[in-house]
Amino acid sequence: xxxxxxxxxxxxxxxxxxxxxxxxxxxxxxxxxxxxxxxxxxxxxxxxxxxxxxxxxxxxxxxxxxxxxxxxxxxxxxxxxxxxxxxxxxxxxxxxxxxxxxxxxxxxxxxxxxxxxxxxxxxxxxxxxxxxxxxxxxxxxxxxxxxxxxxxxxxxxxxxxxxxxxxxxxxxxxxxxxxxxxxxxxxxxxxxxxxxxxxxxxxxxxxxxxx
Numbered sequence: 001x002x003x004x005x006x007x008x009x010x011x012x013x014x015x016x017x018x019x020x021x022x023x024x025x026x027x028x029x030x031x032x033x034x035x036x037x038x039x040x041x042x043x044x045x046x047x048x049x050x051x052x053x054x055x056x057x058x059x060x061x062x063x064x065x066x067x068x069x070x071x072x073x074x075x076x077x078x079x080x081x082x083x084x085x086x087x088x089x090x091x092x093x094x095x096x097x098x099x100x101x102x103x104x105x106x107x108x109x110x111x112x113x114x115x116x117x118x119x120x121x122x123x124x125x126x127x128x129x130x131x132x133x134x135x136x137x138x139x140x141x142x143x144x145x146x147x148x149x150x151x152x153x154x155x156x157x158x159x160x161x162x163x164x165x166x167x168x169x170x171x172x173x174x175x176x177x178x179x180x181x182x183x184x185x186x187x188x189x190x191x192x193x194x195x196x197x198x199x200x201x202x203x204x205x206x207x208x209x210x211x
Contacts, residue, residue, distance in 0.1 A: 015121035018071045019114040022086065026110020029090050034103045041099075048091050055084045085190035089197065097200045100158060101207070104151050104166070105200035108174040112147030113195055116140075116178050135179045143178045147171035147199070169206045173198035 036044045059080055061067040072081055089109060093102040119142040120135060151167030160166060177194040 012121045012124070014071060016118055018073075019117045021071065022083075022117070023110050023114040025083075026086070026090065026106055026114075029087070030103045030106040030110065033090075033094055033099065033106065038099075045091075045094055048087075048094060052084075052088055052091055055087060056080075059084060082190065082192055085192035089190075089193040089195065092193065093196045093200055097204060098207075100155075100160065101170075101200050101203045104154050104170055104203065105174075105196035107150040107154055108147040108170055108199045109192065109196040111150040112143050112171070112174050113178060113191070115146040116143035119143075140175055140179045144171050144175040147174040166203050166206060169202040170199040173200075173202035 032044075058067060058069075062069060062081075063078075069081065076082060086109070090106045093105045096102075097105065116135075116139055120139045123136055123139065148167050148171035151170045152163055155163030155166055174195050177198040178191055181191070182189045182194045
């Protein structure tokens with residue numbers, strides 16, 4: 001039991017480190033996306049695509065034993081790392097959503113998912129004898145509150161006329177995607193893709209429907 005407890009504490013520290021990188025990486029992407037002038041948006045998207053291709057190339061090197069990456073989860077050693085899906089999700093948002101919705105979606109992914117991951121790891125550490133396999137309600141609540149807060153702050157900063165309702169719709173989408181895995185043909189879609197896409201889709205739907 002002591003060994004298991006130490007292992008859980010070590011895993012918790014690793015998760016905090018992973019989610020810290022996750023948060024600041026997403027924040028950097030959101031800031032760059034927001035500040036980039038409209039006339040540079042297409043070149044920016046092209047550079048982003050090259051960066052995604054480079055990440056997949058690094059993954060190929062890793063699978064062939066030519067490269068080792070720190071802070072990977074145990075289930076990522078033989079699978080594509082979550083960081084690749086994270087940037088891929090952000091890239092898709094940049095391509096398909098208006099800039100304000102894309103940035104808000106990326107912020108909800110970076111802040112909400114980071115907080116959710118740390119909360120889940122903390123609960124798992126407290127219950128090291130019987131860690132939860134599904135997201136507890138408290139983790140869902142943390143995801144929703146942090147995503148909603150991130151969305152509200154951003155929409156207020158850009159003087160959006162309806163910051164609360166847009167942040168609310170995005171946070172609902174982000175929480176659903178984080179809490180309930182989405183599968184296509186029995187393949188689970190990584191939540192680094194589904195979180196920003198569902199958040200952005202609900203905000204875009206709200207925009208088309210009522211504004």
